[in-house]
Amino acid sequence: MRILLTLLAVASLCCGGPTIADDADGMRLRYKFEVGDTVRYHATHSTKLKTVKGRSTEIVQDESDSEQHYRVVKIDEDGIATLELTTDRVKMSAQFGNAKPESYDSTLDEEVSPRFAAIAKTIGKPLARLEVQPNGELVSSKPLLPESLQRRVTKPVTSPTADNDPAKNIFAVFPEKPLTVGDTWRESFKVRVNIDRHLEQTVTLLRVSELSSLKNGLATIKFKTSLITPVHDGGVRVQLLQRTPSGTLVFDVERGQLVSRTVIIDRTEVGVIGSDSLMRAVSLRKEELIPESGEDTVVKR
Structure with missing residues (x-):
């Protein structure tokens, strides 16, 4: 059900600086956006959340297969691109415990389960x-x-967080410095979590990325996210259970576009709802650029 802001999109800028730096020490990775461009991605996502409390076990699973796109609306004089994100189609299912799975396919289903009714209203809309x-x-x-x-x-x-909260960003962020294979860079960002109905806490996450290879114009980047702030409250740890992903992305240097990304979460928290409790979240998301009509797939390793 987490369809909207997991759009993979990234792309490019017609009036920005060069993608490949003049600096002989490496290259700067930059997206290229052009007004009017529509870039499409195919994404699959599966999540399994297991909760154990004493002798009781509950498992919640959901899967989705979707096509999404972003459209470049404008680019200002500073090179900042304005993008609109849209989901074009989605096929999804959810299962709670031993109950019968419920499903929804936006291309086929005229009658929609109440569980997916809100999602159905978003298809094709910015x-x-x-x-x-x-x-x-x-x-x-x-x-x-x-x-x-x-x-x-x-x-x-x-x-709720600020409009420029990095946790909301669907783009991989590249450093200003030129990069060579083996270089790493770090991003720290803060997210707010609820302690109770009236009290909040700010915690810091750290994402470390590495340019692991550069071949045939494709940069492969590995990343890992970790929690920096010590957190002891079980309720807060539950909120952060799916906020520390790791994965790999492939970036087309010349085109300035992200062509694939794999994001993995496998995290277990013990004692979050009592001493005899355990929660484990396992998630896999894969996204790939959809080639334009008549174009071969971009990923050629």
Whole structure:
């Protein structure tokens, strides 16, 4: 059900600096955006959440297969691109415990289960508008759905955050410095979590990325996210259970586009709802650029 802001999109800038740096010490990775471009991605996502309390075990599973795109609306004089994100189609299923799985296919189903009714209303409509710098840094994000619908399709794992909260960014962020194979860079960012109905806490996450290879114009980048702030409260740890992913992405240096990304979460927390409790989240998301009509697939390793 987490369809909207997991769009993989990234792309490019016609009026920015060169993608390949003049610096002989390496190259700068930069996205290239061009006004009017529509870039499409195919994504599959599966999640399994297991909760154990004493002798009781509950398992929640969901899967989705979707096509999504972003459209470049404008580029300002500073090179900041404004993008609109849309989901074109989705096929999804959810199962709670031993109950019969429920499913929804936006291309086939005329009658929609109440569980997926809100999602069905978003298909083909702009979900959000992002402003992004050429290195992928998020300047702002603005939901475009009506507020009542937005609340129904966005799972509130944390409390509301600023429009430029890095945790909302769907883009990999590249450093300003030129890179060579083996170089690493770090991004730290803060997210707010709920202690109770009236009290919040800010925690810091750290993402470490490495340019692991550069071959045939494709940069392969590995990344890992970790929690920096010590957290002892079980309720807070539950909120952060799916916030520390690791994975790999492939970036086309010349085109300035992300062509694939794999994101993995496998994390277990013990004692989050009592001393005899355990929660484990396992998630796999794969995204690939959809070639333009008549174009061969971009990923050639």
